[in-house]
Amino acid sequence: MTRSIPGIHHVTAISGPPQPNVDFYTGPLGQRLVKKTVNFDAPDTYHLYYGDRTGSPGTIMTFFPFADAGPGRPGPGMAAAHAYAVPSGGLEAWMARLGDDAIDFDLGERFGQRLLTLRDPDGAAVELVETAGAAGGEALDGFHSVTLWERDPEPTARVLTEIFGYLPQGEEREGATTRLRFVAPGGARGSIVDVIRVEGTHLARPGAGTIHHVAFRAESDAVQLEWREKVLAAGHRVTPPIDRNYFNAIYFREPGGVLFEIATDPPGFAVDEPEDRLGEALKLPPQYEARRAQIERILPPVRPRA
Ligand code: ZN
Numbered sequence: 001m002t003r004s005i006p007g008i009h010h011v012t013a014i015s016g017p018p019q020p021n022v023d024f025y026t027g028p029l030g031q032r033l034v035k036k037t038v039n040f041d042a043p044d045t046y047h048l049y050y051g052d053r054t055g056s057p058g059t060i061m062t063f064f065p066f067a068d069a070g071p072g073r074p075g076p077g078m079a080a081a082h083a084y085a086v087p088s089g090g091l092e093a094w095m096a097r098l099g100d101d102a103i104d105f106d107l108g109e110r111f112g113q114r115l116l117t118l119r120d121p122d123g124a125a126v127e128l129v130e131t132a133g134a135a136g137g138e139a140l141d142g143f144h145s146v147t148l149w150e151r152d153p154e155p156t157a158r159v160l161t162e163i164f165g166y167l168p169q170g171e172e173r174e175g176a177t178t179r180l181r182f183v184a185p186g187g188a189r190g191s192i193v194d195v196i197r198v199e200g201t202h203l204a205r206p207g208a209g210t211i212h213h214v215a216f217r218a219e220s221d222a223v224q225l226e227w228r229e230k231v232l233a234a235g236h237r238v239t240p241p242i243d244r245n246y247f248n249a250i251y252f253r254e255p256g257g258v259l260f261e262i263a264t265d266p267p268g269f270a271v272d273e274p275e276d277r278l279g280e281a282l283k284l285p286p287q288y289e290a291r292r293a294q295i296e297r298i299l300p301p302v303r304p305r306a
Helices: 018-026 091-100 153-163 221-233 292-298
Strands: 008-015 032-039 042-051 060-065 078-087 105-110 113-119 125-131 143-150 167-174 177-183 192-197 211-218 248-253 259-264
Touching: 008 018, 008 078, 008 143, 008 259, 018 032, 018 042, 018 060, 042 292, 078 211, 091 105, 091 113, 091 125, 125 143, 143 153, 143 211, 153 167, 153 177, 153 192, 153 221, 211 221, 221 248, 221 259
Parallel strands: 008 060, 078 125, 143 192, 211 259
Antiparallel strands: 008 211, 032 042, 042 060, 078 143, 105 113, 113 125, 167 177, 177 192, 248 259
């Protein structure tokens, strides 16, 4: 049995109209649109996937764009930020680049690493964290971490440590609150989950600019089933594996309320179009092919920034 989850597979968020989202992630952030498909549970909306050239696990940020989504607000029981890794010393180039694009950012430090915090077009927090060992150059090197907001971090911490095999890596004061860090051993991309304790009465409001779920990696279908048994044995309700075309997924809500997914690495995004054409055509799962003409009439055209 695998002893720990290697890290994040993908993060899925809600956005407003698709084109500004595409412009931001393929423009200033330099991500590749690796899949243009529909929400398999609501095929009249897109599901857009961004990542590295092939959409490797640990680099994949995905969005459900709703043209009329009202603005959301992160709160307890929600993932509130996703962070990308950049090489040590890489932030100067990023600050210049973001400045050229007139994108505001804040420079900070967290657990001894410098980071930039910026906002995507829907106000979602995007962080760029200097990470020893991140690939060189000016491109993002996949995920560094995700931050969860919780009223009580303890039950969430138990899922991460007792089920997923993450190790506590200490805590840091952050303003009036505390950030707790958990790390998957093995040093894969996106191996960090931070949990912030949220005080007060404010509530999460799902909508544009909020994260819908966080997906963790399973190397194969067999490993995914082993994780499913562990989640069940710990007393959580979890779905059976669901075919998402590019991976198989199981879902469960961690005790604090964040929707967790465990997604398989295979088969990946080249399963239904060649690697050098990823993201160009609207791809539909077989169950919606018969409705393609109708779906294409509803969806607004989107174009990656060249
Ligand atoms: Zn997902």
